[in-house]
Structure formats: structure tokens, C-alpha cells
Amino acid sequence: MTTAETTELLADIHDLIRERERDGIRGLAEQIGPAEWADLVPQLEPAEVAVLLQWLPDEEVPLLLEELAPAQAAAILRTLSRNEAAGLLQEMDPDDAADVVEQLPEGEARDILVRMRAADASEIRDLAAYDADTAGGLMTPAFVAVSRDATASEAIAAIRRLVEDAETVSYIYVTDDARRLLGVLSLYRLLLSPGDTPVAELMAPHTVRVRADADQESAARLLTDHNLIAIPVVDDDEHLLGIITEDDVADVLEAEATEDIERLGGSQPLNLPYRLASVPLLVRKRIAWLLLLFVAQAYTGTVLQNFQGELTTVVALSFFIPLLIGTGGNVGSQTVTLVVRAMALGEVALRDVGWIVFKELRVGLLLGAVMAAVAFGRAAMLGVGPDIGAVVSLTIIAICLWSATIAAALPLLLRRLRIDPAVVSAPLITTLVDGTGLIIYFEIARLVLGL
Amino acid sequence: MTTAETTELLADIHDLIRERERDGIRGLAEQIGPAEWADLVPQLEPAEVAVLLQWLPDEEVPLLLEELAPAQAAAILRTLSRNEAAGLLQEMDPDDAADVVEQLPEGEARDILVRMRAADASEIRDLAAYDADTAGGLMTPAFVAVSRDATASEAIAAIRRLVEDAETVSYIYVTDDARRLLGVLSLYRLLLSPGDTPVAELMAPHTVRVRADADQESAARLLTDHNLIAIPVVDDDEHLLGIITEDDVADVLEAEATEDIERLGGSQPLNLPYRLASVPLLVRKRIAWLLLLFVAQAYTGTVLQNFQGELTTVVALSFFIPLLIGTGGNVGSQTVTLVVRAMALGEVALRDVGWIVFKELRVGLLLGAVMAAVAFGRAAMLGVGPDIGAVVSLTIIAICLWSATIAAALPLLLRRLRIDPAVVSAPLITTLVDGTGLIIYFEIARLVLGL
Numbered sequence: 001m002t003t004a005e006t007t008e009l010l011a012d013i014h015d016l017i018r019e020r021e022r023d024g025i026r027g028l029a030e031q032i033g034p035a036e037w038a039d040l041v042p043q044l045e046p047a048e049v050a051v052l053l054q055w056l057p058d059e060e061v062p063l064l065l066e067e068l069a070p071a072q073a074a075a076i077l078r079t080l081s082r083n084e085a086a087g088l089l090q091e092m093d094p095d096d097a098a099d100v101v102e103q104l105p106e107g108e109a110r111d112i113l114v115r116m117r118a119a120d121a122s123e124i125r126d127l128a129a130y131d132a133d134t135a136g137g138l139m140t141p142a143f144v145a146v147s148r149d150a151t152a153s154e155a156i157a158a159i160r161r162l163v164e165d166a167e168t169v170s171y172i173y174v175t176d177d178a179r180r181l182l183g184v185l186s187l188y189r190l191l192l193s194p195g196d197t198p199v200a201e202l203m204a205p206h207t208v209r210v211r212a213d214a215d216q217e218s219a220a221r222l223l224t225d226h227n228l229i230a231i232p233v234v235d236d237d238e239h240l241l242g243i244i245t246e247d248d249v250a251d252v253l254e255a256e257a258t259e260d261i262e263r264l265g266g267s268q269p270l271n272l273p274y275r276l277a278s279v280p281l282l283v284r285k286r287i288a289w290l291l292l293l294f295v296a297q298a299y300t301g302t303v304l305q306n307f308q309g310e311l312t313t314v315v316a317l318s319f320f321i322p323l324l325i326g327t328g329g330n331v332g333s334q335t336v337t338l339v340v341r342a343m344a345l346g347e348v349a350l351r352d353v354g355w356i357v358f359k360e361l362r363v364g365l366l367l368g369a370v371m372a373a374v375a376f377g378r379a380a381m382l383g384v385g386p387d388i389g390a391v392v393s394l395t396i397i398a399i400c401l402w403s404a405t406i407a408a409a410l411p412l413l414l415r416r417l418r419i420d421p422a423v424v425s426a427p428l429i430t431t432l433v434d435g436t437g438l439i440i441y442f443e444i445a446r447l448v449l450g451l
Numbered sequence: 452m453t454t455a456e457t458t459e460l461l462a463d464i465h466d467l468i469r470e471r472e473r474d475g476i477r478g479l480a481e482q483i484g485p486a487e488w489a490d491l492v493p494q495l496e497p498a499e500v501a502v503l504l505q506w507l508p509d510e511e512v513p514l515l516l517e518e519l520a521p522a523q524a525a526a527i528l529r530t531l532s533r534n535e536a537a538g539l540l541q542e543m544d545p546d547d548a549a550d551v552v553e554q555l556p557e558g559e560a561r562d563i564l565v566r567m568r569a570a571d572a573s574e575i576r577d578l579a580a581y582d583a584d585t586a587g588g589l590m591t592p593a594f595v596a597v598s599r600d601a602t603a604s605e606a607i608a609a610i611r612r613l614v615e616d617a618e619t620v621s622y623i624y625v626t627d628d629a630r631r632l633l634g635v636l637s638l639y640r641l642l643l644s645p646g647d648t649p650v651a652e653l654m655a656p657h658t659v660r661v662r663a664d665a666d667q668e669s670a671a672r673l674l675t676d677h678n679l680i681a682i683p684v685v686d687d688d689e690h691l692l693g694i695i696t697e698d699d700v701a702d703v704l705e706a707e708a709t710e711d712i713e714r715l716g717g718s719q720p721l722n723l724p725y726r727l728a729s730v731p732l733l734v735r736k737r738i739a740w741l742l743l744l745f746v747a748q749a750y751t752g753t754v755l756q757n758f759q760g761e762l763t764t765v766v767a768l769s770f771f772i773p774l775l776i777g778t779g780g781n782v783g784s785q786t787v788t789l790v791v792r793a794m795a796l797g798e799v800a801l802r803d804v805g806w807i808v809f810k811e812l813r814v815g816l817l818l819g820a821v822m823a824a825v826a827f828g829r830a831a832m833l834g835v836g837p838d839i840g841a842v843v844s845l846t847i848i849a850i851c852l853w854s855a856t857i858a859a860a861l862p863l864l865l866r867r868l869r870i871d872p873a874v875v876s877a878p879l880i881t882t883l884v885d886g887t888g889l890i891i892y893f894e895i896a897r898l899v900l901g902l
Contacts, residue, residue, distance in 0.1 A: 007802070030657055033677035039798075067678075163639045170621065187638075188614045206481055224701050226484035227518075229680075246697045250675050250704065257708035258792055261715065265788025265877060266781055274793035279810060283817045286785050293781050294822055298829050300773035305833060311769060315762055318769045322751035322885045325773055329780070330717055330744050330878040334737050337716025341709055342725035347490075351458075359730060366734045371745055378749050382756060426716060426877045427781040434773045 009036075010043055017048050025055045034060075038067035041076075042276060049076060062091035065100065069272065074103035077112070086115035093167060094120070095140040095248070098127035127242075135219040136212035138252065139233040139242030142166050145173040146199055148182055153195035155185065167245050170229045174203045181232055181240040183207050209234050212241055217256050220249040221346060260344055263420070264337055266293070266427035293431045300435045307442040310451050316384040317445055320392050321438065323375070328399040328437045329430030331367060335360050335407035336429050340421050343411060353412045360408040361401060368400030391448045395441045402440065403433045460487075461494055468499050476506045485511075489518035492527075493727060500527060513542035516551065520723065525554035528563070537566035544618060545571070546591040546699070549578035578693075586670040587663035589703065590684040590693030593617050596624040597650055599633055604646035606636065618696050621680045625654045632683055632691040634658050660685050663692055668707050671700040672797060711795055714871070715788055717744070717878035744882045751886045758893040761902050767835040768896055771843050772889070774826070779850040779888045780881030782818060786811050786858035787880050791872050794862060804863045811859040812852060819851030842899045846892045853891065854884045 009032070016024040032040070041049060041064065053061055053076070065073040065088060077085040077100065089097045089112065101109050101124055113121040123141050130136030144162045146155045159169045172185045183203035193202055209232045210219045223231045223244060230243040259269040268285045270277050277285075304311065311318055339356065342348045348356060372393035379389030407429045411421035445451060460483070467475040483491075492500060492515065504512055504527070516524040516539060528536040528551065540548045540563065552560050552575055564572040574592050581587030595613045597606045610620045623636045634654035644653055660683045661670045674682045674695060681694040710720040719736045721728050728736075755762065762769055790807060793799045799807060823844035830840030858880045862872035896902060 033659065036676055160642060163642060169639065188620065191611060191614060208484070224698070224705075225487055227698050229697075246680075246701070247675070247678050250697070250701055253701065253705055254675075254708070254796075257705070257712070258796070261708070261712055261788055261792045264712065264715065265784050267785045267789065270789070273796070273798050274789050275798050279813045279817070282789075282810070282814045286782075286814070287818060287821055290778070290781055290785075290818060290822060291825065294774070294778055294825060297774050297777045300777075301770040301829070301833055304770045304773070308766060312763075312766055315759060318762060318772070319752040319755045321769070321772055322755070322776055322889065323745070323748050326748045326751075326776075326882060326885055327741070327745055329881065330741055331737075333716050333876075333878050334718045334741075337712055338718065338721070338725050338733075341712045345705075345709070345724070347724050347726050359733070362730045363733045363737070366730070367738055367741060370738055371741060374742065374745060378752070382752055425784075427784050430780065430881070431777060434777055438773065 006039060006043075009040060013040065013044065013052075014048070017051050022055045025052065026057060029056055029060055034063040034067045037064045038069075041068060042072055046079065050079060053080070059091075062088055066092050066096040070096075070099040070103045073100045077104070078108065082108075082111050083115055086112045089124070090116050090120050093140055094123045094142060095127055095138065095242075098124045099132060099137075102128050102132070130212060133216050134212065135210045135214045135216060135233050135244060136241070138216045138219065138244050138248050139212070140167050140245070141242045143171075143173060143230070143232070143240075143243040144169050145175050145179070145240060148174050148176060148198075148200045148203075150174075150199050151195065152190055152193045152197045152199065152202065155190055155199050156195075159187070159190075167243065168230050171243075172199070173207075173232055173240055173243075174199050175240055179240055180238045181207065181209060181234050184232070207232060209238075210244070211236065216252050219244055220252040220256075223249050224253070256344070260340065264340060264425050266290070266425040289425070289427070293427055297431045297434055300438060303435050303438045303442075307438075310442055310445060313451060314388070314445070314449065316382075316388055317391075317442075319382060319384070320375075320379075320388075320395075321441075323378075324392070324395055324399060324441055325430075325434045325437045327371060327396060328403040328433035329426075331364060331400050332403040332407040332429035332433050333426035335363075335404045336411060336426060339408055340411050343415065343421050348412075350412050350416050353409055356412070357405055357408050360404040364400040364402075364404030365397070367404075368397035371400070372396045387449055388445075391441075391445045394448070395437075395444050398440050398444065399433065399437045402436065403429070406432060457490060457494075460491060464491065464495065464503075465499070468502050473506045476503065477508060480507055480511055485514040485518045488515045490724075492519060493523055497530065501530060504531070510542075513539055517543050517547040521547075521550040521554045524551045528555070529559065533559075533562050534566055536563045540575070541567050541571050544591055545574045545593060546578055546589065546693075549575045550583060550588075553579050553583070581663060584667050585663065586661045586665045586667060586684050586695060587692065589667045589670065589695050589699050590663070591618050591696070592693045594622075594624060594681070594683070594691075594694040595620050596626050596630070596691060599625050599627060599649075599651045599654075601625075601650050602646065603641055603644045603648045603650065603653065606641055606650050607646075610638070610641075618694065619681050622694075623650070624658075624683055624691055624694075625650050626691055630691055631689045632658065632660060632685055635683070658683060660689075661695070662687065667703050670695055671703040671707075674700050675704070707795070711791065715791060715876050717741070717876040740876070740878070744878055748882045748885055751889060754886050754889045754893075758889075761893055761896060764902060765839070765896070765900065767833075767839055768842075768893075770833060770835070771826075771830075771839075771846075772892075774829075775843065775846055775850060775892055776881075776885045776888045778822060778847060779854040779884035780877075782815060782851050783854040783858040783880035783884050784877035786814075786855045787862060787877060790859055791862050794866065794872050799863075801863050801867050804860055807863070808856055808859050811855040815851040815853075815855030816848070818855075819848035822851070823847045838900055839896075842892075842896045845899070846888075846895050849891050849895065850884065850888045853887065854880070857883060 142165050144159055144166050146158050155172055163169055170187050174183045176182055183205040184207040185199055185203045189202055208226050210222055212233050212235055230245045232240055233242045234240055262269045266289050375396050376389045376393045379392050415421045593616050595610055595617050597609050606623055614620055621638050625634045627633055634656040635658040636650055636654045640653055659677050661673055663684050663686055681696045683691055684693045685691055713720045717740050826847050827840045827844045830843050866872045
């Protein structure tokens with residue numbers, strides 16, 4: 001949904017609520033998906049949200065809450081009576097409900113949970129025990145499982161019984177008596193088999209699975225790598241705890257890509273849409289890195305002060321400072337984004353550092369050679385003489401090699417230290433190359449110009 | 452899959468093929484998902500791939516080809532006889548098969564298509580007519596549709612007939628006699644209804660749909676926004692042409708995120724994994740932007756030459772050049788990545804330019820004020836006197852405001868010119884701010900120092 005469409009829809013919703021047009025809201029609700037509601041609701045007044053919750057068809061409200069950020073959904077629930085809140089949580093997917101409950105003050109959460117069906121409440125309590133960014137935090141217990149002794153007909157009966165609560169019935173999991181995962185069975189296979197076939201004959205053994213304490217990104221990638229609709233989550237003893245479904249995974253992958261992009265740009269991740277980020281929040285998320293880079297870059301002043309003699313003798317050397325450090329920063333930015341993205345996609349790891357650095361050295365050499373030729377021409381245009389032109393060209397090649405090397409190696413080495421490689425942002429590489437590049441520049445100048 | 456695991460698996464595969472261990476390969480195949488094969492195959496020798504295709508279970512080979520880049524799959528098909536190639540294409544999902552056929556030389560494609568079942572061949576020909584990056588290029592015709600006159604039992608019979616070929620039977624589409632899309636029906640609903648209920652009573656009308664010529668990213672986002680398993684694709688007259696399924700969409704969103712990250716880092720998108728990108732390819736994808744930025748940045752030399760007088764009088768001014776332009780670049784990088792990502796996620800559009808620039812101005816002012824204070828301290832440490840300290844501090848504030856403003860406005864204005872906003876990379880903003888920042892610096896210096 002583009003902002004233009006959002007603005008139009010918002011205007012419609014404001015009007016409909018002001019004019020008490022309940023049917024109009026219900027008409028809109030037929031066209032608006034839950035994720036679109038999630039974009040709209042944060043922009044409504046609290047009083048409008050209250051009206052909306054009353055007017056929307058009963059089955060839509062839990063879907064809407066599932067799509068909101070858990071903190072927002074919790075804030076809405078707190079405006080309702082405990083009984084209403086319990087009723088809504090009960091209808092939500094348990095994994096989303098658990099995320100919301102974690103955002104409520106402890107006393108309120110307890111008050112609401114005791115008003116729910118005992119089975120639902122205990123499911124939510126179990127799920128809330130897992131970290132939000134693990135496979136356990138992402139999973140839902142709303143799956144269909146049958147015993148290995150069941151027949152195809154019995155499995156179909158189980159599906160009919162569970163279909164309304166299950167997040168997917170495309171896969172039916174087969175477990176032993178202790179609920180340990182044995183295999184999986186597709187709905188299609190089931191529909192095509194005679195009713196008295198034992199499920200043990202139909203199931204695929206060696207099912208892909210993920211541990212509850214695995215991080216959510218690796219669970220997401222496992223699911224997409226195997227083209228699955230859902231992936232089962234187990235504990236250390238292979239007990240089936242829940243499943244992670246494809247729609248959760250798309251959200252995880254998109255959120256992780258956004259975080260990486262924000263880090264590469266030199267911010268801490270916002271963890272909420274740009275539109276909703278306040279000015280103080282944006283400043284908080286950005287100032288720490290800026291100050292760090294600022295302090296790191298301040299040493300370039302010291303470098304230049306040390307070469308004050310050279311600068312006074314040949315003022316023309318200063319003309320090329322922004323060009324040289326800028327080019328080093330650009331080459332480094334390119335390298336670091338390619339390497340960090342390849343790491344995020346699981347394509348490369350620390351043991352690859354050798355060939356990656358070698359590859360980037362060759363790329364840096366070729367890029368440097370091309371730009372050195374252009375730089376020599378540019379120096380001639382500025383009329384600074386061929387000796388300074390040679391200094392600039394040599395420096396370009398050296399800086400390209402240096403910048404590509406540290407930009408390639410640093411993210412891999414940081415991963416080794418268990419630091420997220422995406423913190424090696426383009427601005428960080430630029431800053432590192434600025435000062436070291438200047439040292440390279442003036443040392444080459446000393447050598448060539450005999451200063 | 453990490454590189455370590457890949458390397459181990461590759462070693463196993465090399466060994467198994469050398470020792471003619473057909474059963475070993477089949478054993479491995481049970482544990483390796485199609486997407487993992489797709490990582491491995493490009494790293495095998497052509498002769499090894501040929502052996503692998505013979506040894507893998509027949510049903511695995513088309514799955515593997517579906518996961519490969521279309522050009523790679525086409526190269527493998529060309530090593531086989533026309534009949535073998537036709538047999539494999541026939542078993543692939545038609546949308547993937549069409550992508551591969553587009554990569555074959557025209558004569559060969561025709562030769563292979565005539566060897567296929569006529570119905571399959573014509574499906575592939577139809578699909579190959581759509582651009583690869585449109586909804587039409589992403590869709591598959593492997594869906595289940597029934598007439599509005601059918602009953603629930605008839606719909607279930609249709610599913611049983613089509614289940615093996617369909618990509619999903621979670622949704623059954625309902626059409627009129629001219630195959631125009633009327634509505635959709637979930638498998639679950641069908642399973643829970645009496646057999647003689649007309650599907651017209653069960654279906655949800657006003658189904659979300661997408662035109663075949665819509666771009667693939669907007670189709671992907673529509674599907675995820677509505678939490679769908681599949682989305683129907685129609686022509687201008689609402690005829691149902693195909694469906695796009697969730698697994699295609701995860702690939703599209705991930706590929707688009709990778710492209711945006713690469714562009715933001717100042718490269719053209721590689722369109723293939725970093726590991727597989729050769730040194731000449733990396734140089735080609737990177738040199739154009741580098742040269743453009745280099746030329747753009749070369750004017751900083753002209754700016755400095757123009758202020759040669761000031762630089763000679765107060766050499767200390769040059770100490771702060773890297774710090775000032777670096778800080779401007781850092782603030783701009785942060786802003787541009789936040790805004791470009793928000794645009795990619797559909798959160799903001801051109802009409803938002805007003806409040807975004809206003810927000811970034813306030814953020815820039817606060818960031819600038821904090822860093823101006825630090826810069827004044829740094830100037831004192833370098834012993835350059837409070838007047839130069841004041842110049843540096845004022846310049847920092849001005850550059851932060853200026854950098855945040857153009858980094859916020861430029862991506863939105865470029866979208867207006869139908870240029871991908873992600874081309875406004877961090878390096879581009881840095882380069883733009885370098886020269887203009889220097890002009891700001893020296894003008895402030897002239898004013899304050901009375902030069």
C-alpha cells in the first residue's frame with residue numbers, strides 16, 4: 001500500500017467513524033487485508049480505534065491484532081475490559097497472542113490469562129517462555145499431529161477436527177507415543193491414498209526440523225531453502241513443540257533485511273517503521289555511531305597536522321584530499337555491502353576469508369588502475385604538474401587495494417568475535433580509510449617529490 | 452547452509468562420484484533440499500553434473516533444475532539429448548520451465564518444445580511471453596479452478612484430479628463460463644461443508660487479485676500484506692491466468708532486498724551470488740559508479756583551488772577537511788538508507804516529501820548540535836584557537852542540516868523521475884556533500900575569520 005492510498009483510506013475511515021457509518025466500515029473491512037489494517041490503526045486516534053474494534057466483524061479483530069506490533073496490540077487491549085481482552089487473545093494465533101502478553105504488565109497479564117480457557121492460557125504461557133527472536137518464539141502450537149499407529153482415514157478425521165484452529169493442514173506430523181517427531185505427511189498424499197493405509201507407510205521420515213533455541217533467521221532460511229510451507233520445532237529430545245509457517249518467515253526475512261540495511265547505513269536498527277519513528281528516537285538511534293565515527297575521524301586532523309610542513313610547501317597536495325579519501329571510501333562501501341549481504345544470505349563464512357580477500361585485491365587493483373589513469377588526467381587539468389599527478393595516481397591504486405582488503409576482511413573477522421558483521425557499515429569503512437589513506441598519500445608524496 | 456557445510460558436502464559428492472557410489476548419492480539426496488542442491492551444483496564439474504542427473508531419483512531432478520538460476524539450468528539441459536531435456540522440462544513447474552526456455556537459443560527451444568506434451572508446451576510458450584519481472588512472469592498456471600455451478604463434492608473431485616500438478620490446493624478459484632475470476636474458496640472450508648453445497652455459497656467474493664503486467668514486487672507485497680498462500684493473476688478482462696505462490700514471493704522479496712543493498716553500497720546489482728561473481732564481473736558492476744563518483748568528486752579539487760588563498764593563510768583549516776566532509780557523508784548515509792528502505796517497503800511516497808524533509812531537518816539540527824560541541828573541544832585539543840573552533844562547529848551544524856535534507860529529498864524526487872531511488876547510494880550522497888560542504892566551510896571561515 002502506498003502512502004497515497006493510505007492517506008485516502010485514512011480520510012475515509014475518519015469520515016465513516018465521524019458519521020457513525022457502521023456499514024461503511026464493514027464494507028471497507030471486506031477490501032482491507034489484516035496487514036493493511038496494521039498500517040492504518042497506528043495512525044488513528046485511540047477513540048477511533050475503540051469504535052473500530054466494536055464495529056469490525058468479530059472474526060476480523062483478532063486478525064488485526066495479530067498484525068500490529070505486539071506493543072501496540074497490548075496498548076489496545078489495555079483499553080478494554082479484562083474479559084474482552086481475554087476473549088480476543090483467545091481467538092488470536094497463540095504465537096502472536098504470546099508476543100502481546102509479554103508486553104503487558106505482569107499483573108494485568110495474569111488477570112487476563114485466568115479469564116481465558118485453561119488450555120489456551122497454558123499454551124500462551126508456554127510460548128511466552130521462549131525468546132522472541134528464537135524459533136521457539138516464532139512457532140505456533142496450532143499444528144495437526146497423529147500417532148504413527150493411525151490410518152489415513154483417522155488422520156483425515158483429525159484434520160477435520162483441528163482444521164479451524166490449525167495454521168496449516170498441508171502437513172500432518174507423525175509422532176510416537178511420547179510425542180517425539182517421526183515424520184511428516186502431506187495433505188495431498190493423504191487425500192490420494194486408500195483410507196486404511198497406515199500413516200507410517202505414507203510419511204516421509206528424516207523430516208527437516210529446527211530446535212526451539214535456534215535463532216529465528218536460521219529457522220526462516222531452513223524453511224525457504226527447502227521450499228516448505230511449515231517447519232516443525234522440536235526440543236533437545238525431538239519432542240514436537242510447534243511449527244513455524246511461511247507467513248511468519250517472510251516477515252522475519254524482511255525485518256532482518258531492513259535491520260541489515262539500517263546498520264550498513266550507519267544507524268542502529270529502528271525496529272519500527274520510519275513513519276512512526278519520532279525525531280528523538282531517530283537521534284538516539286543515530287548519534288552513538290556518528291559520535292564514534294566522529295571521534296575516529298578526528299585523528300585525520302592529527303595526521304594532517306603532522307604533515308603540515310609538506311602541506312605548506314606544496315599546497316596543491318591538499319586539492320586531492322577529498323577525492324582520494326572519497327574514492328577509498330567508495331570502493332570500501334561497495335566491498336563491505338557485497339560481503340555483508342553474502343554473509344547474511346549464508347553464502348560465505350570466516351573460513352572463506354582467504355579467497356574473498358584475494359578476490360577483492362584483484363578487483364581493487366583493476367578498479368584502482370582505471371581510476372589512476374583518470375586521476376592523472378584530472379591532475380593535468382588542474383595544472384599541478386606531472387609529479388603531483390604521479391603521486392595522486394599511485395595513491396589511488398594503493399588506497400583501492402587497502403580499502404578493498406579491510407572492507408572484505410573486517411566483517412568476517414568481527415563475526416569471529418561474535419559481533420554482527422552488519423555493524424561494519426559503509427560509514428565505518430570510510431572513516432577507517434580516511435586517515436590511513438592520508439598517511440599513504442603523504443608518504444608517497446614524500447618519496448616521489450623528495451620532500 | 453554455511454560455507455563450511457557446503458565445502459564438506461562438496462567433498463562428499465566428489466568422493467561418491469569418483470568411487471561410483473550411486474547409493475551414497477541417493478542417500479545424500481534424502482537429506483539435501485532442492486535449494487541446497489542449487490548451491491552445490493554450480494560448483495561441480497560438468498562431467499559430475501551429468502553423472503548426478505543420472506543417479507538422482509527421477510523426481511528430484513526437475514526440483515533441482517527449478518532452483519537453479521535459469522541460465523544454469525538451460526546450460527545443463529543443453530548437455531542432454533532433446534528428448535531427455537523435453538522430459539525434464541515437462542516435469543518442472545511451468546513457470547520455472549518457461550524461465551529456462553527463455554534462456555535457450557531459439558532453435559533449440561523450439562526443438563525441445565515439440566518433443567513435449569502439446570498442452571505442457573503451449574503453457575510454457577504462453578508464460579514465456581511475459582516479462583520475467585512482472586506478475587505474469589512469476590505466475591504458474593498450476594492452480595485449481597471450478598465453475599460457479601459446481602458443488603462442494605465436485606470441487607473435491609477436481610482437487611483429487613489436479614492435486615499432483617497443482618502448486619497449491621489450499622485455495623480453489625471459482626470462475627464463470629468465460630473463465631473470469633469470481634471468487635475463492637479455501638480447502639478447509641470445503642472439507643467442512645456438506646457435499647451438495649454449491650461452491651458459489653462457500654466462496655469469498657471480492658478476491659484480492661493482481662494484473663499480469665503488474666511488477667513482481669508489488670504482487671509479492673500484496674500477497675504478504677494479505678497473509679495469503681497464493682494470489683490469483685488476471686488479465687485486463689479479469690480472466691484468471693495463473694497464481695503466484697508464497698515460495699516464489701519469498702525469493703522475490705529477498706532478491707529485491709539484495710539488489711537494494713548492493714545499490715545502496717554503490718554497485719550495480721550482481722544478480723548472482725557473490726561467490727559465483729568473477730573478478731571481471733565485479734569490476735564491471737562497480738567501475739561505472741566509481742568513475743561517475745570520481746568525476747563528480749573531482750570538482751572538490753576545483754573548490755579547494757579556488758580557496759587556495761585562504762588555505763595558504765590559515766593552513767589549520769585543512770586539518771578539518773576530512774572530518775567535516777566525513778561527518779556530512781555519515782549523516783547523509785544514515786538518512787538515505789532509512790528513506791530508501793521505507794520507500795521499498797511502501798511506507799512513504801513522493802507526497803510525503805514535506806514531512807520527511809522537515810523531520811530530517813530537526814534530526815540533523817540535533818545531531819549537528821551535539822557534534823558541534825564535540826568538534827569545538829577537538830579544535831581546542833589541536834591548539835588551533837577558538838576562532839577556528841567556532842568556524843568548525845558552525846560548519847558541522849550547517850553540513851548536517853544540508854546533508855540530511857538532500858539525502859531525504861533526493862530519493863523521493865528521483866522516484867518522481869521514474870529512477871529507482873536505491874541508486875541514491877550512500878557513496879553518491881557522500882560525494883554530493885563533499886564539495887558543497889567545502890564551499891559552506893570556506894564561506895563560513897571567510898565570514899568569521901574576516902579573510
